[in-house]
Each structure stands twice: as structure tokens, then as C-alpha cells.
Amino acid sequence: MTTLEIGTVVAERTVHLTRTSLVRYAGASGDLNPIHYNDAVAARVGLPGVLAHGMLTMGLAVETIVEWLGDSGRILEYGVRFTRPVVVDTETGADVTVVAKVGAVDDDAVRIDLTVSHDGTTVLGKAQVRVRAAS
């Protein structure tokens, strides 16, 4: 890997989520909380709608950089705060946009900062991935 400059965008993508995406993630992860697929339950507990699983958003966000990394085993640490929900409309779904930038560089590792947004607002806070520097 050539020298990385802080602020460089290393990867970005937009993922379109539908209700089908949420059902698929529920099955794959084992998280069957009905607020992620059942409008009646979401409304009853006071939510603005059916929400994407926070762990789905976290999971798709980090995958944005895997092709750039080459080997996902270079990931040393990954952390996020769940700051805002992603409401997935039954007809129109929801777009989640991920922009991955170099946040810090040292001899052994690079910190990649992920900006993850939906509908113009960020939904994850302090989404940072520490990756081993390429040898």
C-alpha cells in the first residue's frame, strides 16, 4: 500500500435496504425482535416505523472496506455507537450511505473512519475500524 493521507476516501457505497433485507438479516443473525419486521409492534412501542437492526447497519458499513483491505483479517478493532435509527419504509425501503476515510495513520495500523448516513443524517457515531498496516 502506498502512503495513506488522512482524509483520503478509501471506499464508499450506498446500500438499499428493503423489508426483505431485514427479514434476511433477522434469519441470518438470529435477532428476531419484531420491531425489525412488524409495523404493528413497532408502532405499539412508539417507534417511527420498522427499523433496520443496528447490527445490520454496523455489519454492512464495515464490509464497504473489505475489498480495499484485501484480507478482512487485517481488521484489529471495530466499534460504533448507535445514534439514530434507520426507518425502512414498506414500499420505498431505505438507503444507507457509507463513506470510509483514513482517520489516522501510525507505523503498525491505520484508523478508518466510517461516515454512515441515512436520509441526510449520520446513524452511527464514532464508527472506527483499526486495521493492520499492509506489509
Added chain:
Amino acid sequence: MPVNPDLLGRAFPPTAPYLVGREKVREFARAVFATDPQHDDPAAARDLGYADVVAPPTFAMVIQDLTLQQLLSEPGSGIVLERVVHAEQRFRYTRPIVAGDELTGRLTVTGIRAFGKGAMVTSEAEITDAGGDHVVTATSVLLVGGDE
């Protein structure tokens, strides 16, 4: 009922071994829009030095969830699922999870902090392989609401 402060420092027994299947990795990869071949194609994973397909980084939550079930079902914990919000999540990796791994999780409650009428509960699930070697530590912060 507030969160029971005696939970701080509590270490739960190891979860039953979880065998990571290749098709499970593929299913999870598809669910998190992980399109890189290392998650799907054993030959691509072998080219990177792994025995089989590589699970996406957040797959560790499947094992972590088994440990959190122990915490949520602890009698007298004061933690009620309907009042729990996932506030933060972190993973610290020694190596990625690969199909064929047999994984065990051990949960420890490492922090309880009053937050409004509820509490922020931090727990760490240390995930190890069949040889007892560390694979990943999953740390979650749960915001547990108190009585209104």
C-alpha cells in the same frame, strides 16, 4: 426495578460450542451485503491463507448473542428485554472467524453506570476457539431503561 449492581464483575459460564458452518457464513455474508469472494468462495479464502470461507467481522455477534441471553435470563438482574437499547458495540480481533471454527463465549459484566432512571451496562464476551485460543472479544453497551 433498577439494574442489580451486584451484576458488576459477574462472569457467566462458557456457552456451548458453536460450530461455524460454511453455508451459515455465506448466509450471513449475503445478509450484510458482503460481496467479497473471501466470504463465499473457499478457494478465494485459501488464497488468503484461511482454511475455509471467512465470516464477515460482525458475525461474532451470533456468539455474543448467546452470552447476552445468559445475562438477560439472569433472575433478579433488573434487565427487561423490552427496555433494552443497544447503545454501543465493539469488536477486538485476534483473527477472523472461519468456517469450521468451534467457538465458545464467556461473558463478564465489566461496567454498570447509572443513566437517568436506568443504567448503562457494559459486558465483554470473550470468544475462543476449540483450542482455547482467543479469536475476538465482543463488547456491548446496553442502555437499560428504569421504571418511568
